[in-house]
Amino acid sequence: MPVIDLGDLDAFAAVARHRSFRRAAAARGVSPSTLSQTIRDLEAHLGVRLLNRTTRSVAPTEAGAKLLERLSPSLADIAAAVGEIQGEDGAPAGAVRINAPAPAVELVLAPIVADFLKAYPKVRLEIVAETSLIDIVKEGYDAGVRWGEHLAQDMIAVPLGPPQRFVVTAAPELLAAHGVPATPHDLMRYPCIRQRFPSGVTPAWEFERGDEIVRLDPPARLTSTNIVLQKRAVIAGVGVWATFEDYVADELADGRLCRLLGEWCPSFPGPFLYHPSRRHVPAALRAFIDFTRKSV
Numbered sequence: 009m010p011v012i013d014l015g016d017l018d019a020f021a022a023v024a025r026h027r028s029f030r031r032a033a034a035a036r037g038v039s040p041s042t043l044s045q046t047i048r049d050l051e052a053h054l055g056v057r058l059l060n061r062t063t064r065s066v067a068p069t070e071a072g073a074k075l076l077e078r079l080s081p082s083l084a085d086i087a088a089a090v091g092e093i094q095g096e097d098g099a100p101a102g103a104v105r106i107n108a109p110a111p112a113v114e115l116v117l118a119p120i121v122a123d124f125l126k127a128y129p130k131v132r133l134e135i136v137a138e139t140s141l142i143d144i145v146k147e148g149y150d151a152g153v154r155w156g157e158h159l160a161q162d163m164i165a166v167p168l169g170p171p172q173r174f175v176v177t178a179a180p181e182l183l184a185a186h187g188v189p190a191t192p193h194d195l196m197r198y199p200c201i202r203q204r205f206p207s208g209v210t211p212a213w214e215f216e217r218g219d220e221i222v223r224l225d226p227p228a229r230l231t232s233t234n235i236v237l238q239k240r241a242v243i244a245g246v247g248v249w250a251t252f253e254d255y256v257a258d259e260l261a262d263g264r265l266c267r268l269l270g271e272w273c274p275s276f277p278g279p280f281l282y283h284p285s286r287r288h289v290p291a292a293l294r295a296f297i298d299f300t301r302k303s304v
Contacts, residue, residue, distance in 0.1 A: 014086075016050045019043055020058055021083055024068045024076045025148040035134075080145050084284070100295040101130035107144055108153035110137045110235065112279045115254045116169045117153070120303045124296060131292045139205045144284070150293045151283040155276075164285050166297055169278035173253045175260070176213075176268040179245040183266060189248075192222045192272055199229035199247035201238050213250050215272040222272070 022032040023043065033040040051058050058072035068076055108117060113135060121133060136149075144152040153168060176195070189195055192215040204210045210231060215222040229247040232238055235255065242249035242256075243264055249256075259265040281300055283293060 012050070012053065016046055016053075017079055018083055019046045020050055020072070021076055021079050021148060023047060023059060023066060024072060025146075027066050029066060077146060080148060081284070083148075084145065084150070099130050100128055100291040102290055102292040103132040103134060104151065104290070104292045104296055105134045105136070105149045106151050106153065106281075107136050107138055107142060107147070107149045108279075109139045111252050111255075112153040112168070113137045114235070115172075115252060116279060120300065123303075124299045127299065128292070128295050131295060133296075140207055144282075150290065151281055151296075153279050153281055155279050162285060163282040165280040165282040166301065167278065168281045168300055171275040172278050173275045174250055174273050175253045175256065175270075176248060176250045176273060177242060177256055177260065177265045178248045178268060179243060179264065180266055181245040182247065188266075189268055192224055192269060195224060195226045195248060198226065200226040201241050201247040201249040202226075202228040202231045203235075203238065203251075204231050204233050206233055215269065216274055217272050 019032075019036070022036055023029055026032040026035065029040040029043050029047075033043045036043065047059060056071050057069050058075060060067050060069055106117070117135060121135070125131065125133065141154070142149075142152070144150075152163075156165075178198075182199075186198055189198065192213070195213070202210050210225075210228070212223045212225050215224070226248070230238070230241050235251070238249055238251070239255060241247065243259060248268065253260075256265055260267055281297065283289070283297075289297075
């Protein structure tokens, strides 16, 4: 059985997760050429190709994908054990990688990150905004953030914030021209601003009042993946917009925007921070979990 350097396996996992020598090298603080040579040496030692490389992309081979799947939990446990030792002086240390959708990053994580890093100067955070559901263990994340309906059953979940609410909103000038909708179905005759996920999916608008649920695909005057663009457009009177209430709280308060169909938009539980159920939880991740609990 060949003796394999653990650091080489960790280097392979980093490249396989990032799908890029450049990004993996930057995360590890080495040059892309050094990392590339490490992988070539590892492949030669194992006698099997682990990564397919082109001028534009890097992806695991079938053998590489199998190795990554088996390595990821073990590497995470090793990192957790090292993190516990690093934190034995009472100060948690190490890196925490978190994957979260953009609204959770912008509305929930952003307000607490600076205070957390000031409280724990030896901890490094890497937060990646991503809408699509991923396997956080396979992709090398310590934790993820999602809403309850998207949580895997084998994960430990911690509430990350208070209840949230979607609001339907429009500028006064648009309502002066089109009138105020009385029911969700009325929105089918309004110009609307719609969100599109990077995957290409444009989610339907869902309304709930008591036991009644209405799902609509209203006509889009503007469709975008960018929240800032959508917000500017609704304030300018381009169309009706459905979004998280926190994105437009100031504009609703000062009258630049009006709330519509409020009785059809009940609150719902906020997002959860989730992580694998492991015997060793890294000290840095434990510190972040405890800090978020105090911030809720």
